[in-house]
Amino acid sequence: MSDKTVVITGATSGIGLETAALLAKEGFRVIGIGRSGERCHAARKYILEAAPEADVAYLTADLYHQREVLRVALEIHDILAEKGNGELFALINNAGCAQSYYTTSEDGIERQFALNYLAAFLLTHKLLPDLIKGRGRVIMTGSESHKGIRVHWDDIMLTHRYHPLTAYKQSKLCGMLLAKGLNDRYAGMGIRAFVVDPGLVKTDIGDKAGGIVKIVWHFRKPFGISPAVSAQTYGWICRQETHPAGLYYCKCQPCKYSREVTGQNADRLFQLSHCLCGTEQNSEVAQ
Numbered sequence: 001m002s003d004k005t006v007v008i009t010g011a012t013s014g015i016g017l018e019t020a021a022l023l024a025k026e027g028f029r030v031i032g033i034g035r036s037g038e039r040c041h042a043a044r045k046y047i048l049e050a051a052p053e054a055d056v057a058y059l060t061a062d063l064y065h066q067r068e069v070l071r072v073a074l075e076i077h078d079i080l081a082e083k084g085n086g087e088l089f090a091l092i093n094n095a096g097c098a099q100s101y102y103t104t105s106e107d108g109i110e111r112q113f114a115l116n117y118l119a120a121f122l123l124t125h126k127l128l129p130d131l132i133k134g135r136g137r138v139i140m141t142g143s144e145s146h147k148g149i150r151v152h153w154d155d156i157m158l159t160h161r162y163h164p165l166t167a168y169k170q171s172k173l174c175g176m177l178l179a180k181g182l183n184d185r186y187a188g189m190g191i192r193a194f195v196v197d198p199g200l201v202k203t204d205i206g207d208k209a210g211g212i213v214k215i216v217w218h219f220r221k222p223f224g225i226s227p228a229v230s231a232q233t234y235g236w237i238c239r240q241e242t243h244p245a246g247l248y249y250c251k252c253q254p255c256k257y258s259r260e261v262t263g264q265n266a267d268r269l270f271q272l273s274h275c276l277c278g279t280e281q282n283s284e285v286a287q
Contacts, residue, residue, distance in 0.1 A: 005029040005084040005134075006238060007076055009063060009123070010095030012039040015141060015198050018231040019092060021047045023238060024054035031079060032058045033072060033095070063095050063119040064105040066277060073126035080130050087134030088127055090238050093120035093175070094141040102162040109276065110157040112164075116171035121178055121273045128186070135190030139237055140179050142195035142248065146172040147258045151265060156272065173260060174269060179247060181266035192243035195257075197250040198230035 006023050010016040011032030024030045024047050034040040040058035047056050057079070061072035080086050096116045105114040124131075124138055131138065149169040152158060158167050179193035236252040237244060246254030247261075274281050 003084070004089035005031060005080060005087070006090040006092065007031045007033070007088065008092040008094055009033045011058070012036065012043040014227045015230050016094040017043050017046065018227040019094070019234045020056065021050060022231045022235045024056045025051040026235065028238065029055040029084065031076060032056065033061055033063070034058060035060065035062050064111060064114050066107050066122060069119050069122045070126065073123055076127060077130060086130055088130035088136045089134050090137045090139060091124060091127055091131060092139045092234060093123065095119065096141060098164065098168055100164050110167060112167040112171045113157060117174040117178065118273060118276060120175065122277045122279070124182065125279055131191050132186065132189050137237065137243060138179065138182055138191065138193040139234060140175040140193070140195045142175050142197050143172040144197055145169045146176050149173050150260055151269065153268065173258060176248065176257060176261045177266040177269045180261050180263065181270050183247070184263055184266060194237055194244065195248045196233045196237070197248065197255065198233070
């Protein structure tokens with residue numbers, strides 16, 4: 001597996017860290033991304049203590065901000081050109097957040113939408129040439145909460161009536177639509193996209209949110225499973241010699257997903273996302 005490179009965002013704790021550790025131990029070359037240089041160093045040390053021969057590197061980037069996404073995408077591209085023949089085997093868009101209050105990134109994007117969805121869209125867009133060359137797979141961290149919600153096309157940032165759970169659920173639905181849109185556009189080029197529902201997991205995502213989200217998470221978190229358990233589904237998808245056929249997976253099994261996950265909604269979201277990121281449609285392969 002040493003010739004297969006996997007990029008994982010949100011890889012310094014929780015699901016991302018355990019997935020990075022699992023894949024590194026199995027021989028994949030792992031590039032993790034985290035917001036804190038100190039936590040990136042600690043995460044790499046944690047992985048190497050369990051797998052001293054692992055090929056693992058960490059890059060620091062605050063993916064809330066588009067300039068940071070663009071910067072780290074260039075760094076990844078350079079690493080792949082040097083070590084991986086320009087091929088990316090898998091991109092795991094795992095970075096995510098929950099927020100109790102309406103706040104925006106420096107780009108003016110509501111922060112749950114910015115990190116949980118739009119950063120994944122932009123990073124995937126910039127790494128598409130490497131994914132195409134590697135006939136790679138894109139994996140989104142999803143949630144059962146994507147069901148029972150629709151995209152608020154008239155106010156996607158929820159500026160007029162913000163509710164933290166609505167924003168979170170919508171961001172996860174958008175992640176589903178990203179995977180659907182990627183498959184519609186690039187399956188013929190060898191790329192496949194998936195969404196993993198990790199279930200209720202004992203992570204610190206809710207602890208960082210403050211306010212009502214932190215309070216609710218305090219009561220829900222003890223009932224969650226270990227991140228190492230959730231990591232198994234990501235590992236299973238990466239381990240398959242041929243792309244699995246499904247879109248939405250939980251516990252290594254395909255699951256039903258929302259009826260809102262349609263080609264029409266994916267097309268509309270892609271168009272909006274290109275506008276929000278200042279990127280051009282149909283320009284990915286030419287980069």
